[in-house]
Amino acid sequence: MNTMTPDIQQTWSYLEEIKDPEIPVLSIVDLGIVREVAIDDEAVTVTITPTYTGCPAMDMIAASIKMELMARGFADVLVKFVISPAWTTDWMTEKGKLQLKEYGIAPPNPRQQVCNDKLFAPDEAVQCPHCESWHTRRISEFGSTACKALYQCEDCKEPFDYFKCH
């Protein structure tokens, strides 16, 4: 157990095992919130950044990181939070976006397209993750968690979450 050689690459792959508790298909690496992994002998420091300041999943994610890495043999695991530069959905990996869609959540659009402060702007075009139709409408800008908006498909009629661009 104590003879392992800590390796940064390896540690990142351990972190891939940790999922966002609200979206259990998406790893914290694919979500883009792991900013840095630093190893000093048997101590490891993982730096993460919150998606939204009030995201209640962050404390749980920090606890999961500690448990996972301790189980992998690290004696000392420190989780550090940084908030600058602020997290953006552009940091989500392509693999992560695909996994979201398979799970039934529409992945975020690229940030440049939308995210403006115009009032009563037309709904952002979002593709239905179930039937791929673009014929959808926004029901609410705020959804089941801070990071999601609520949409409905006008073709297959299914309501779905959209991981809003941020």
Place this chain on the structure above:
Amino acid sequence: MTQTITNYTLYLADNALILGQRNAAWCGHGPVLEQDIAITNISLDLIGQARSFYQYAAELTGNGATEDSLAYLRTEREFKNVLLAEQPNGDWAQTILRQFFFSTYQLYLYQALVNHTDTRIAAIAEKSLKEVSYHLRWSSEWVIRLGDGTEESNRRLHKALEALWCYTGELFMPADFEAAIDLIALKNNWTAKVKTILEEATLIVPENVFMHSGGKTGNHTEQMGFILAELQYMQRAYPDSEW
């Protein structure tokens, strides 16, 4: 110097916490499900911002202070939030208008704080700015929808304006911990934005209204004691309880 930064950080935290606590009371009571979720999401963002500021204030304070002790164990006179944040929810119109006034203030304030010499405050402002821009868009749309809506929605928004306007002046009355902030520029930006939206909502900006103040120095309205009684009850009754 450190005391000034600590007090200013507490001011930012208290504003966000108290309005977040107010908005949270809508949970399960919103006019429709989607808007219930919207106002509680905004509440969550505000409490998240408050946590970031309290964590920093706790580090600056030392002596074993934590984000929890600052939120749950300070007395009314120690809270520095503006009076606007503690005003009652009233009806939906009053909650919306309070949010609109406050989000407009937060937007221009955080835009300025991104360049603050204290890098920690600057980082929290940068992060929060993204959330505040949603809050402002959402509340602006609602102000217009209600003001330029039916006779009843207009009447209610008008009533809210009469109830809340006298608490907006305090936002720009400098406290001693605000010396580094350009409150004149902030006021100009705020007034221009508020005027534009209220006019679109067919409301007239009140003039010559006496402006209440005192929140920044701990002299709160009669509302504040009730908020803290509810907010702090568990920690007061069962010290150090966890769940």
